[in-house]
Amino acid sequence: xxxxxxxxxxxxxxxxxxxxxxxxxxxxxxxxxxxxxxxxxxxxxxxxxxxxxxxxxxxxxxxxxxxxxxxxxxxxxxxxxxxxxxxxxxxxxxxxxxxxxxxxxxxxxxxxxxxxxxxxxxxxxxxxxxxxxxxxxxxxxxxxxxxxxxxxxxxxxxxxxxxxxxxxxxxxxxxxxxxxxxxxxxxxxxxxxxxxxxxxxxxxxxxxxxxxxxxxxxxxxxxxxxxxxxxx
Amino acid sequence: xxxxxxxxxxxxxxxxxxxxxxxxxxxxxxxxxxxxxxxxxxxxxxxxxxxxxxxxxxxxxxxxxxxxxxxxxxxxxxxxxxxxxxxxxxxxxxxxxxxxxxxxxxxxxxxxxxxxxxxxxxxxxxxxxxxxxxxxxxxxxxxxxxxxxxxxxxxxxxxxxxxxxxxxxxxxxxxxxxxxxxxxxxxxxxxxxxxxxxxxxxxxxxxxxxxxxxxxxxxxxxxxxxxxxxxx
DNA sequence: GTCTATAGCCGGATAGAC
DNA sequence: GTCTATCCGGCTATAGAC
Numbered sequence: 262x263x264x265x266x267x268x269x270x271x272x273x274x275x276x277x278x279x280x281x282x283x284x285x286x287x288x289x290x291x292x293x294x295x296x297x298x299x300x301x302x303x304x305x306x307x308x309x310x311x312x313x314x315x316x317x318x319x320x321x322x323x324x325x326x327x328x329x330x331x332x333x334x335x336x337x338x339x340x341x342x343x344x345x346x347x348x349x350x351x352x353x354x355x356x357x358x359x360x361x362x363x364x365x366x367x368x369x370x371x372x373x374x375x376x377x378x379x380x381x382x383x384x385x386x387x388x389x390x391x392x393x394x395x396x397x398x399x400x401x402x403x404x405x406x407x408x409x410x411x412x413x414x415x416x417x418x419x420x421x422x423x424x425x426x427x428x429x430x431x432x433x434x435x436x437x438x439x440x441x442x443x444x445x446x447x448x449x450x451x452x453x454x455x456x457x458x459x460x461x462x463x464x465x466x467x468x469x470x471x472x473x474x475x476x477x478x479x480x481x482x483x484x485x486x487x488x489x490x491x492x493x
Numbered sequence: 494x495x496x497x498x499x500x501x502x503x504x505x506x507x508x509x510x511x512x513x514x515x516x517x518x519x520x521x522x523x524x525x526x527x528x529x530x531x532x533x534x535x536x537x538x539x540x541x542x543x544x545x546x547x548x549x550x551x552x553x554x555x556x557x558x559x560x561x562x563x564x565x566x567x568x569x570x571x572x573x574x575x576x577x578x579x580x581x582x583x584x585x586x587x588x589x590x591x592x593x594x595x596x597x598x599x600x601x602x603x604x605x606x607x608x609x610x611x612x613x614x615x616x617x618x619x620x621x622x623x624x625x626x627x628x629x630x631x632x633x634x635x636x637x638x639x640x641x642x643x644x645x646x647x648x649x650x651x652x653x654x655x656x657x658x659x660x661x662x663x664x665x666x667x668x669x670x671x672x673x674x675x676x677x678x679x680x681x682x683x684x685x686x687x688x689x690x691x692x693x694x695x696x697x698x699x700x701x702x703x704x705x706x707x708x709x710x711x712x713x714x715x716x717x718x719x720x721x722x723x724x725x
Numbered sequence: 726g727t728c729t730a731t732a733g734c735c736g737g738a739t740a741g742a743c
Numbered sequence: 744g745t746c747t748a749t750c751c752g753g754c755t756a757t758a759g760a761c
Contacts, residue, residue, distance in 0.1 A: 291726090292726065293726095294726075297726075301726095315628065316551070316628060317549055317551045317628050317629075319548070319549045319551040319552035320551035320552070322753080322754065322755085323754080323755065323756085324753080324754075324755090332727080332728095333727065333728050333729075334728095334729090334755085334756080334757095335726095335727065335728060335729075335730095335756095335757080335758090335759095336726070336727050336728070338755095338756070338757075339726070339727075343755075343756075344755070344756095393625070396547065396548060396549050397549075433705060433709075434702050434705060434706065437692075438702045439706070441681070441688075442678055442681075442702065442703065442706050444681075445677040445678055445680060445681040445684075446674055446677055446678065448677060449673070449674075449676075449677040452677075456673075460669075470666050470670045470674065471674065473665060473666060474666065474671070474674050477665075477709055523744090524744065525744095526744075529744075533744095554735080554736060554737085555736080555737065555738085556735085556736075556737090564745080564746095565745065565746050565747075566737085566738080566739095566746090566747090567738095567739080567740090567741095567744095567745065567746060567747075567748095568744070568745050568746070570737095570738070570739075571744065571745075575737075575738075576737070576738095
């Protein structure tokens with residue numbers, strides 16, 4: 262699987278993405294004209310990402326959001342119940358969407374890692390927002406919001422444990438430990454997206470180097486060479 | 494070097510830390526009684542960390558801060574010029590302090606990595622705050638604030654490049670790429686501190702597994718084994 | 726569906742008493 | 744140094760016209 266193949270299978274058109282968004286929350290959205298709602302929700306959420314990324318969601322005002330979307334305050338409130346709900350819906354939708362993709366993903370280590378990176382590329386602003394703004398959620402909601410993250414982590418652990426049992430991976434580190442190290446490597450792609458863009462590193466290059474880095478940590482069966490041993 | 498040794502050399506008493514803080518900004522702080530100022534600044538900044546961590550700095554109100562510190566609004570304003578400056582000073586102080594320690598740090602790869610982890614342990618709330626709240630800074634200030642991060646990154650790159658030249662490390666990945674992968678591994682310690690605490694993973698265990706993970710990526714000279722090759 | 730106008734509150738910041 | 748009292752601007756949210 263490469264990025265192009267993943268896109269063919271999973272990359273939604275922007276309109277499809279927000280159609281799914283509307284359908285998920287349609288019951289609680291005042292506007293009943295589906296086509297208009299989808300269009301406006303896309304505008305509102307993209308503006309939310311833009312403003313949140315530069316100043317944080319908490320300090321973004323709905324006046325700014327109204328300006329940015331060229332909607333009035335009143336109109337905004339036809340699409341969202343209040344400011345907090347806007348944040349909540351974004352979290353919930355990403356969770357919903359990520360879980361759908363992860364549940365359909367293949368089960369080799371490389372493929373899961375690639376699936377995660379590719380997904381976070383396609384939905385980069387969503388991932389970034391959810392990572393940075395998880396504070397906005399209540400405790401209950403926070404638990405819900407990281408369901409798909411746990412799903413991902415469990416998949417990693419299972420595969421690594423299996424690989425170790427079969428002798429394919431060395432067992433120097435516990436599966437949970439390795440999984441814990443892998444995750445921040447993947448997060449970096451969407452958290453520091455601007456850095457990779459600036460350095461002109463493509464997603465394929467990033468995947469290659471990440472997988473190389475991880476594979477080497479997993480597969481070398483020999484003990485550490487002398488000068489790099491953890492020297493107390 | 495282990496954590497205990499590092500602490501003996503670098504770990505400041507809390508009062509020393511905030512004494513350094515006061516001295517760095519004394520010119521711009523109204524309160525001239527050094528002892529009182531140091532004490533209150535410690536209270537104010539710790540409260541800021543607490544409130545920011547649960548709700549973000551932007552949404553923390555100075556009234557909340559006054560409650561948490563048991564100071565009045567007026568009194569608060571004797572220590573800080575305004576809300577934004579509070580955030581700025583925290584960023585500037587961490588940068589000042591980190592640079593001091595990093596410049597005195599030894600120059601082996603393991604020691605630099607350990608220095609960074611140990612430092613981020615001692616100043617965990619500072620590191621967490623600066624990572625999460627860098628948005629609050631103006632563009633100029635942001636550049637300034639990451640000076641010490643760049644210092645750290647450059648040190649990594651230099652050492653890795655050297656090691657590759659000397660044949661100690663494999664040259665599968667560029668030094669910059671490896672450094673880019675190492676950094677999020679280290680950030681995880683202070684960003685997800687609660688997770689490691691919950692799992693009862695000590696800083697020494699974290700260092701060991703991180704260094705193991707990194708070393709293996711660097712030192713195995715053989716090419717990737719078949720089943721883990723980047724199978725496109 | 727979208728707008729304007731406005732209610733009502735809360736935030737940052739300051740003045741001035743003690 | 745620390746407090747109370749207060750200004751004023753800007754915020755979320757809603758009512759009601761179009």
